[in-house]
Amino acid sequence: MKEIPFTWPKGFHSDATTAGFKPDHQLDLTWLVSDVPAAAAGVYTKNQFQAAPLQLTKYKINLKHQLQAVVINSGNANSFTGAEGLRNATSQANMVAEKLDIDPSLAGVASTGIIGKQLNMIKFKNGLAHLKLTDKTTATEAILTTDTHAKKISVQLELDGKMVTLTGFAKGSGMIHPNMGTTLTFISTDAAVDPGVLQGILSQEITTSFNQITVDGCMSTNDMVLVMANGVAGNQVLNAKHPQLADFIQAFKTVLVTLAKMVAADGEGATKLIEAKVLHAANNQQALQVAKAIVGSNLIKAMIFGQDANWGRIVQAIGQTQAAVDPSHLSIQVGDQVLVQNSELQKINSAALAKWLDQDQIKISVDLNVGQGKGLAWGCDLTYKYVEINAAYED
Template sequence: MNTINPVEVIQQVNEGNILSPQGFKAAGVHAGLRYSKKDIGVILSDHPAACAAVYTQSAVQAAPLDITRESIAAEQKLQGVIVNSACANACTGEQGQKDAYEMRNHAAREFGVPDHYFAVASTGVIGEYMEMDKVKNGISTLKPAGSAQAAEDFGAAILTTDIVTKHCGYEAVIDGKKVTMGGSAKGSGMIHPNMATMLGFITTDAAIESAELQKALSAVTDDTFNQITVDGDTSTNDMVLILANGEAGNEKLSPAHPEWNVFLELLKKTSEDMAKQIARDGEGATKLIEVNVQGMGTKQEAQAMAKTIIGSSLVKTAAYGADANWGRVIAAMGRSNLVFNPEKVSISFGDIKLLHQGVPVDFSEEDAKAYLEQKNIAIHVFLEEGSEQGTAWGCDLTYDYVKINASYRT
């Protein structure tokens, strides 16, 4: 019987990134799709890797998602991912499909691998056609390397309105071998994923088959990327993609492996870290807000309640203004379409109790304001409908969110 506590064996990699695992390279360049910033990036494995992906649940989906699905379906293997910012290649019809294929095939030829070993991802303005001459020229200038700078260049190339690059790395020992996982993501606005985030890429040197990797990614996504919201809008291009090249040399992982839970925790830590970075970097945001809901009948209900609260514009603006208005929290709960007894609800901001069993609690407005002025805020909700709990992450809503999105195309 496995007695390992997976949480205790996971270690964070200092300055971890998409290249922390063995056998991966990356690059990012400026191809002219954006005015001056990097806009084309690539991740490349030294050899074909097991892969898995989750995609947006939006009814409107961009061409690159179709091409990536097709690539994965061919052999359940990938060796590279080509990504661009500035143009989403969404709502672009037959031409958009052709451009996504051309982008994939050009990258595959450039790096000497079969076409279907490449995935494609795009992010940016919807409804504009790709400038393919610039895209192909940019791909031809990519020089993948294994350095920290190469990882940073890739992270910069996939950004749109993001303020900072988002990356992390974690490691654990499995079968006596060090297994490492790294991540790179972009996302700042149009975040309410129904599956993942705008774009997230994960690499690992673990040995695992694609089918088991897909099960793991799908399960972990529900507790991480699916539990963030910035503005309630789901993108046409959302995707999280993971590559596992097996270079760690562990026995192939599956639910029957005695250390399967260690791998799941490694994936959860990586995904949660990136999800929280996305929420923290919400357009115009000044604070990361975490909502913890305890005492619902099912985990899904607890997660839905937490996400309803964090998605409330009134809760988000109260957080921005450091206003301890717990009434906005319970008001959001009331429209969640979930059954609960309001007379059994308790609410705290951090350690400051505001409502207990449906009855207001006297509290220091000054202490509450000081707490809400911090960069990281936790809202705790306690109910008595069951024993399950759920967590969601988001950010405050500021004046700058309107400014950024009012001039997004200009």
């Protein structure tokens, strides 16, 4: 497996345009289209108020785990918009299907932006008229809201002697605290994958990637991660018995983890990416829980922003979880500086620690010394800018 410059897999096309959902003539409407129906899988927000586009796309994927196109708009979430919102999402899909001359059941919809406002369908119709089947990669920009940059990755590997590409792009900066996947994320591949296997891989790998990031503890109504695999590369269908399934899963995981870390690092107002590694937990599930508690703690996020070595806040975050701990044998490390060993404060090189805390990526390692479980999580610091952005989001 190798990372390559961002590109669409064989048989996929995209385009982006300005429909007017966002101000200042920003790109805000895009689509991702496969030449042929593709195996599809999805994971979705656990928020009880799921947005109309999510409801519709989830329903269609669950029908037969196939999609051929997904249209995405930013600037309006079409969330908490009632029956009219669902009708609008359905109309979006139907218009896309008509333009592409495909079965409407194969057209998905995704939206992101302001909650509680009806989608302007005249703007959507006018914007859709400008979308073409191109190799442009501007879709990565058209889905953004408060993001500061696009999040994207492409990797390649060989399966059955065929070169296969996996490409992913995502948006997300605020309202990030998932229990499924998070943000809007789209992964396409020209590999042939059994639909059930594809859904299983996504559902499993999401638990150690997107489900392990947090920016602000808030869960969006629109979050979803969608995957489309069109098989155009010509490999033998990846099923549970395929000898190279593990290779594909590793490439898939690389895409998910890379995008998840990009989202965490680009949290609203963030200046630092925080990575928490937990070792020797009772089991992996508890390790993941503790890691996410550390990166999700507002006290720790503020501590990292201020470049303060208040390790007691890390202890507090661990202790408030339900994970098994040994109060006498906890170890904490920041960068290569061991702060606590077997629950005893160590002699600290203040200059070296200050150097670690001044970096834009902060690594915190915790050893619980109670088992063999391990886990990672990613978050960001909490800055004045976060409050500024969210105090006037609609202005």
